[in-house]
Structure formats: C-alpha cells, structure tokens
Amino acid sequence: MKSYYAKKAGIDPSKMYVVSVMPCTAKKFEKIRPEMINDSLQNVDSVITTRELARMIKQANIHFTTLEDSEFDDPMGEATGAGAIFGTTGGVMEAALRTAYESLTGEELKQLDFEEVRGKKRIKKATIKIGDKEVKVAVAHGLSNAREILEEIKSGETDYQFVEIMACPGGCIMGGGQPIVTSKKRNEVDVRAERAKALYNIDKNSKYRKSHENPTIKKLYEEFLGKPGSHKAHELLHTTYKKREKYI
Numbered sequence: 001m002k003s004y005y006a007k008k009a010g011i012d013p014s015k016m017y018v019v020s021v022m023p024c025t026a027k028k029f030e031k032i033r034p035e036m037i038n039d040s041l042q043n044v045d046s047v048i049t050t051r052e053l054a055r056m057i058k059q060a061n062i063h064f065t066t067l068e069d070s071e072f073d074d075p076m077g078e079a080t081g082a083g084a085i086f087g088t089t090g091g092v093m094e095a096a097l098r099t100a101y102e103s104l105t106g107e108e109l110k111q112l113d114f115e116e117v118r119g120k121k122r123i124k125k126a127t128i129k130i131g132d133k134e135v136k137v138a139v140a141h142g143l144s145n146a147r148e149i150l151e152e153i154k155s156g157e158t159d160y161q162f163v164e165i166m167a168c169p170g171g172c173i174m175g176g177g178q179p180i181v182t183s184k185k186r187n188e189v190d191v192r193a194e195r196a197k198a199l200y201n202i203d204k205n206s207k208y209r210k211s212h213e214n215p216t217i218k219k220l221y222e223e224f225l226g227k228p229g230s231h232k233a234h235e236l237l238h239t240t241y242k243k244r245e246k247y248i
Helices: 004-009 050-059 081-087 091-105 143-155 183-188 191-204 215-225 231-237
Strands: 019-022 046-049 123-130 133-141 162-166
Touching: 004 215, 019 050, 046 050, 081 091, 081 191, 091 123, 091 133, 091 162, 123 143, 133 143, 143 162, 215 231
Parallel strands: 019 046, 133 162
Antiparallel strands: 123 133
16 A cells, blocks of 8 residues: 555555554554565554444444445455455465466366355365366364364375465454354354355455456556566565464
C-alpha cells in the first residue's frame, strides 16, 4: 500500500495510515516485525480484528443492509475466489494447486474444486495428478494436528511437496479475532461449516477463480514487481522465521 498503491494514487506514503482488518489476533504482533518495515515506514500501522470492527459498526449504528453497494478503490480492488477460500482449512492449498496446475502443464484446469483438501477432517492427505507428475500434499488445522504432520516430515517417513498448516481449528474463519458465537447458537448451527460454505460460495460466484488471473495482480507484477521471486517481490512479500524457545 505504501509503495505501489501510493505511487499509483499520487499519495505521499509517509502521510498514509494503513489499517488491516484481520480474523487473527497474531497479526497485532506481526505488524511490528522488522521485515514489515520498508523505507523506514511500517507496512501496516494498526491491526484490528473482525470482532473489533463489528463492535465499532454497531456503536456507530451503521446498518449494512441499507448501504448502497460500491466498488473498491482501484488499483488493489479486484479479488479472486481463490483468495476468498484462503480463510478456511485447505483453501490456501486449493488456490495454489489451481495455479500450479496451469503453470506446470500450460493447460486450462477444467475442474477447479479440489475436494480432497476440503472439509473438517483434522488432517487431509492427497496425491494430486498434475500433468505427468504426482504431487503429494497435506493439510492440517489445529496445532496438535500440525505437530503430527511435522513429526512425520522430521522422521523422513513422508515426502510431501506442499504442506498447508493453519493454527486455528477450521482455519482463519475460526480465528481468535472472529465474532464469538454463543454456546447455545453453536448447538444449533455448525458455525465452522457455515462460514466455510460462505467462502466457497464467494469462490463459486467470483468472476476470477484463480489467483494468477487477477488482473490487478498481473498489472502489479508488470508495472512494479517484475516477476515472482524478483528482488522487489522478495523485499516486499517474503518473510523469514526463526526458532523461538517455549515460553514458560
């Protein structure tokens, strides 16, 4: 936002204040990590959760059902169905597989839904046929399930080519910053399933359903980033991790 968007919109990035709305409370910590600072400016200035935003909307007495629809600002206003399903377990994997298939084969993917990585099962494993290659994948949600997958890899008994892990059971839809549903309501409705269903419906009805087909992203690379993995892309989009001791 403070690089490409600021330049396109003719805004001094030092005058911008970027607020991210997230389902994840961990993003409040992430925004202060050193790699989230470029040109002496924080990429994100504040993070609020979806629950905090909902509370603000209620306090302001705003009724969404009476608001007129409007377009997002351009650039950066276009989204894909693949991006929407990132919020549920298996969604990142599915979005990546759609792009990987077309990138590796050069052919159009007809069946976009990868049912093998969908659903509430705690660990999902599959072998996906991409051209003449077989890609082994694994999806885990919830940290105890993540540990099981990591131990498998550590022991050398598996050779997955791609692993998706989400800390929250069900994925970001059940993140720590999401609206809390009362125990009574939880007994009546499978909240996790309904939220996932909503994301898959967004995907199904989207104009673009593959990440690499997003015209805004394509333009971003053409005009600014160059190509995936470029120095500029690495500087702005990549992160690093380090081993941390357990807090006792």
